[in-house]
Amino acid sequence: MLALVKKPRIEISLQGEKVDELIEWISRNFEVSILTSDDSESAAIEDTDFWKEMQSNRVGNLLAAARRKANITQAQLAEQLGIRQNMISDYVRI
Numbered sequence: 001m002l003a004l005v006k007k008p009r010i011e012i013s014l015q016g017e018k019v020d021e022l023i024e025w026i027s028r029n030f031e032v033s034i035l036t037s038d039d040s041e042s043a044a045i046e047d048t049d050f051w052k053e054m055q056s057n058r059v060g061n062l063l064a065a066a067r068r069k070a071n072i073t074q075a076q077l078a079e080q081l082g083i084r085q086n087m088i089s090d091y092v093r094i
Contacts, residue, residue, distance in 0.1 A: 060092040 014022060026032055033050060045051045054061050067077050067088075074092075078085040 057092075057094060060094055063088070064092045 023032065023034070033048075067074065070077075072080075074088040075085045078088045081088075
């Protein structure tokens, strides 16, 4: 089973016994999307809601991901770029 925990963003692949129980437990604490539930079944990434969401604002999502990876805030990034913080926010939302 391939699952995606949206916030915090975690991708997990689960196999073995009691996978459904584990997913149920995780789902009580986090928003979870199941990308595929059968190892013999594959899902085209382009058909997933995750992919569609990422494509709707690719630049903003890439910017947000890079900023998080660098472990800096929007304000810190804006300062480094010499622009206002609300511009960073606008780029991410567009």
